[in-house]
Structures are given as C-alpha cells and as structure tokens.
Amino acid sequence: xxxxxxxxxxxxxxxxTVELIKNGDEYTFNTLSTFKNTTIKFKLGEEFDxxxxxxxxxxxxxxxxxxxLIHEQKGEKPTTIVREFTATDLTATMTAGNAKxxxxxxxx
Numbered sequence: 001x002x003x004x005x006x007x008x009x010x011x012x013x014x015x016x017t018v019e020l021i022k023n024g025d026e027y028t029f030n031t032l033s034t035f036k037n038t039t040i041k042f043k044l045g046e047e048f049d050x051x052x053x054x055x056x057x058x059x060x061x062x063x064x065x066x067x068x069l070i071h072e073q074k075g076e077k078p079t080t081i082v083r084e085f086t087a088t089d090l091t092a093t094m095t096a097g098n099a100k101x102x103x104x105x106x107x108x
Contacts, residue, residue, distance in 0.1 A: 018090065018105060020069070027062070029069075052079075 016033035031038045031053075042048050042062050050060040050073065058075035071081040079096040090105040 017108070018092075020085075 016031050018032070019030045021028045021030070025043050027042055027044070029040050029042075036053060038051075038053060040048070040050055040060070042060070044063055045061065047059050047061050050058050052058060052073065056075055056077070058073040058079075060071060060073050062069060062071045064070070067085045069083040069085070071083065073079040073081070077096050079094060081092060081094045084091045084093075088107050090107070092103045092105070094101050094103075
C-alpha cells in the first residue's frame with residue numbers, strides 16, 4: 001500500500017477502539033488510539049471525501065451486505081476494507097492491490 005516501515009510498526013503496536021454509530025440514515029465510524037483518532041461520517045451508497053490514516057485523500061463509498069460493512073476507497077491506491085460484525089467481535093480485512101491485512105477486534 002506504500003505505508004512506510006515506521007507507520008506499519010506503529011500500527012501493529014497499538015490496540016485501537018472502533019465504534020460505529022447510526023443516527024437516522026447517517027453513520028459515524030470512529031477509530032480511537034493513542035497514536036491518532038479518526039472519524040468518518042457517511043450515508044450508505046453515497047460518495048464522500050476521506051483522509052486516510054496515512055494522509056492520502058480518497059473518495060470513499062460504504063455499503064452494507066448482511067453483517068459486512070464494505071468500505072471502498074478510490075484514489076491513487078484503490079483499497080477495500082470489509083468489516084464483518086458479529087455479536088462478539090469485528091474482523092476488518094483490508095485489500096489494496098496484492099497486499100492484504102486482517103485486524104481482529106473484541107466487543108467491549
């Protein structure tokens with residue numbers, strides 16, 4: 001994805017908290033950590049501007065497919081993040097080109 005070694009090591013060393021909040025037809029997705037907090041607000045199926053954690057500006061669209069939030073980022077490096085929710089956890093799978101990473105979260 002083009003993320004430098006320092007940012008990759010930092011990302012692996014933190015344990016972020018994520019929350020998805022629905023308010024009417026708008027969603028807010030917060031990622032909170034000791035490194036950086038990010039918030040995106042979106043309506044399903046509508047394109048929005050987003051600044052990624054590594055500072056890229058992308059056009060994004062989010063949709064739901066069952067219990068999966070599918071987040072498509074369009075830009076220099078197109079990326080897809082699939083967040084699969086269950087009653088006890090969240091699995092986030094990010095794919096960009098041939099690179100893929102998976103992060104697991106437990107419900108609190």
